[in-house]
Amino acid sequence: MKIFQTVGEVQSFSSSIQQSGLRLALIPTMGALHEGHLRLVDEAHRYAEKVMVSIFVNPTQFGPNEDFSRYPRTLEADLAALSERGVSGVFTPSVGEMYPPNDQTWVRVEGLDTHLCGPFRPGHFQGVTTVVARLFLACRPHVAVFGLKDAQQFLILRRMVRDLHFGIEMVGMATVREPDGLAMSSRNRYLNEVDRKKASVISKAVFLGRGLIAGGEQDPATVENAMREVMESAGGVSVQYAEVVDTEQLQRPVQLQPETDYLVAVAAYIGQTRLIDNQFVSVRNL
């Protein structure tokens, strides 16, 4: 497994793969890898002969009061796990490598970032699209694999790839969960024992929301209130949003229609830790 720290190195590596006619998959991560990430690696092997993982805690997607500085960094363990899973290359650039001096260039997908997490994390998705565009141009993969726990992120990135003609196949993989349903997340390690137990209400809420819609509920507010109540019933859980949106523009429908794709999504604080989760209802376009 090769480790690259500069854009030049990783572009050379990618070129040599292209020239030998092999396909390359990229999994962009912020490190602190858990089993969910490693399953993305397994999935990526199904799409490409060579799998590359980037590990970069991207400052531009954190707000000033968010957890950039204390975000978990576990590089040594990450590299060991990736090597075991058959990864060919890991790209671990510095901030200065990804964002050169006087850097002034942004990539933004407008509109989709005004819903769900967008209003609560101003600038977050612009940071995500900007860094992923750079990672794509540095690593030049044929296919990129993402976890759908960050569903809004995936839909925004997929739109970016389509609009800008990146020519990269975008694969979204179902969220990997703990036995009690909690979506795996690097941020779960922030939870103390009591909060960790409470955290299962987050997934309970989205499964309930999905079930209500699958069962024919037509009023989005009914679904949203039910999800909110499940989370608030735990005590000490502060709900940021609980929403039903369409999967194209991420807008709240007035009334739910049959045979239509929806996303139920929630965000909540458990103590100081912000967690998100979601479920697609009748996923056909992913």
Add this chain to the structure above:
Amino acid sequence: MKIFQTVGEVQSFSSSIQQSGLRLALIPTMGALHEGHLRLVDEAHRYAEKVMVSIFVNPTQFGPNEDFSRYPRTLEADLAALSERGVSGVFTPSVGEMYPPNDQTWVRVEGLDTHLCGPFRPGHFQGVTTVVARLFLACRPHVAVFGLKDAQQFLILRRMVRDLHFGIEMVGMATVREPDGLAMSSRNRYLNEVDRKKASVISKAVFLGRGLIAGGEQDPATVENAMREVMESAGGVSVQYAEVVDTEQLQRPVQLQPETDYLVAVAAYIGQTRLIDNQFVSVRNL
């Protein structure tokens, strides 16, 4: 010479060039080609075995009161001239091909677009960076060649390429001029005979500005006023700006320093036609 109308076609063409180990140069244009464009083709042949030209009148870089609808379109003559100049491929996408339905993705280089033409053409440079990013991703060239008449555009695009890690060599070529000094431009055909004669004051102004700085003038306002006076002396010429800026951030210096690169740039209306011109002073970084 092959002609491509879809992103898929041009990506296949580019892939086959990459796989055969040849270099590809791209010259993005809006058509209505003149000798200045054709010299870019000649230059491009020095950098790459295969030269591709895109012809796309990009709606997102025109303001609502600008000349998008009447911008000259001369596709047949353009193709004949390019074929004669040894071009391998021409990419002439439709607006719908470049901007798919529900398109919401923008690329923006902040800061550099707030100077010179920026304030007079809100959204213009965002349209330019957005379309050129797409053209680069569709055509995947090793090198791109631009005319320096659009100096601000070139500096912004070069920054974009660096910041996003496009890995494309950016070549800027000196402006090709008519015998009286007028910079060649597709918009020159808007000029009637009287205005065409007056138009030479635009280039006289920038050559004067360049000469004053080369001669040791330290006060940018003196240079700017001199350029403005030359243009206004013609009568019927309405100056939009006449400025001296640094070549890194495009900001007006308080005082001109020796051994420093500057750009003198002007924009003026001659009748209804807006023309621009510029000169670099001691170009070392281009």
